[in-house]
Amino acid sequence: MNKTLALILCIGLGLSVLIFQLPKGNVSNKTGQVASGEANRDAVNAPKAKVEEEAHATPLTPSQQKQIAQLKANLTTAKTEALQVGALEKLATTFIQLDKYDSAAYYAAQFADQHPELSNVLRAGQLYFEAQTFAINVSKGKLMGEKARNYFEKALTLDPNNLLVKTNMAMTYVDTPTPMKGITLLREVIEQEPTFVPAIFNLGILAIKSNQFGKGQERFTQILKLEPTNFKAALNLGFCLAQLDKEVEAKKILKRVLTESKDAQEIKAAKELLTEMQH
Numbered sequence: 001m002n003k004t005l006a007l008i009l010c011i012g013l014g015l016s017v018l019i020f021q022l023p024k025g026n027v028s029n030k031t032g033q034v035a036s037g038e039a040n041r042d043a044v045n046a047p048k049a050k051v052e053e054e055a056h057a058t059p060l061t062p063s064q065q066k067q068i069a070q071l072k073a074n075l076t077t078a079k080t081e082a083l084q085v086g087a088l089e090k091l092a093t094t095f096i097q098l099d100k101y102d103s104a105a106y107y108a109a110q111f112a113d114q115h116p117e118l119s120n121v122l123r124a125g126q127l128y129f130e131a132q133t134f135a136i137n138v139s140k141g142k143l144m145g146e147k148a149r150n151y152f153e154k155a156l157t158l159d160p161n162n163l164l165v166k167t168n169m170a171m172t173y174v175d176t177p178t179p180m181k182g183i184t185l186l187r188e189v190i191e192q193e194p195t196f197v198p199a200i201f202n203l204g205i206l207a208i209k210s211n212q213f214g215k216g217q218e219r220f221t222q223i224l225k226l227e228p229t230n231f232k233a234a235l236n237l238g239f240c241l242a243q244l245d246k247e248v249e250a251k252k253i254l255k256r257v258l259t260e261s262k263d264a265q266e267i268k269a270a271k272e273l274l275t276e277m278q279h
Contacts, residue, residue, distance in 0.1 A: 064098060092127075101131035102144060112151065118158045122165070125151030129168050138175070145172040163189050167198045174206065182206075197223055197230070204236055216240040231261040235269050242277055250277065 060068065071094055075087040088107065095104040105127035112124040128148035135141035152169035156162065166189050173182030183206065189199040204219030220237035223230050234257050241250035250273075257270040 058099075060098065067094065099134065101127060101134055102140075105131050105144070105147070109147070109151065116154065118155060121151050121155045121158065125149075125155055125165070126168070129172065132172060142175055145175065148172050163193055163196055164198055167196070167202060170199075171202055171205075174209070195226055197226060201233060204233070204240075208236065208240065211243075213240040213243040217244065229260070231257045231263065231266045235266060235273065238270070239273060242273070247277060 068091070071087065071091040075091055078087045088111070092104040092107055095101070095107075105124060108120075108127050109124040112120040125148050128144050128151060132141050132144035132148055135144055149169055149172040152165050152172070155165050156169075159165070166185050170182035170185035170189075173179055173185070183203075186199050186203050186206075189196055190203070193199075200219050200223055204216045204223070207213070207216035207219060217237060217240040220233045220240065223233035224237065227233070234253050238250045238254040238257070241247070241253065254270045254274050257266055258274075261267055261270070
């Protein structure tokens, strides 16, 4: 069974949570749809030099390039704060829809550098974290992780007790020479709040990455006791059970995802995991 499948499709319990914690008016109702709290056209516009984050493995089509160019022009010509906010939100949202998380993060970071209020810094860090999460290239993932960590560290100077920031920052250490820093951070969070689900979830993911499926089973089982309808945890639990040759239990939990989840990605993951178990 493809371990990467579970990691890619089931990650990120904390991904949307941090965005949703931002003040109302700063975000839309979709994960990654970033708006800016106090837009400043000169602050968020990219310099004329090429933006490093916009070099992607999959180039934009001519139609997409035209769309992005128009959105950038709208941002440049926006005259009022309200128009600037709207233009920036549309630009960032479009980048997300095109799977260009790094570009969305770049514009959020430009704004946060000029307006380092907590909500702006959080947004930049979270988008870079998502860029790290979805990066296919290892070196690019490390770069996005470094940038995310930089903004998370700034956020913690403003809000030292933000457990979700600590939890997500921990995951930026996973593919560095010092992964134990991340594990230590997660343990600190658990010590402070033993039932903090995002930290438990990430410890489960780390258990899978290190082939400690028994520990992973424990973590995801704990989450389901706290949140019975957490189907991302259920997917990973099913995966761990399969790896431990507990296929009957694994199939039971994965079939529950198929029948009860309303999320298309979760249903797809459950189907693929069940299919792989037949091989």
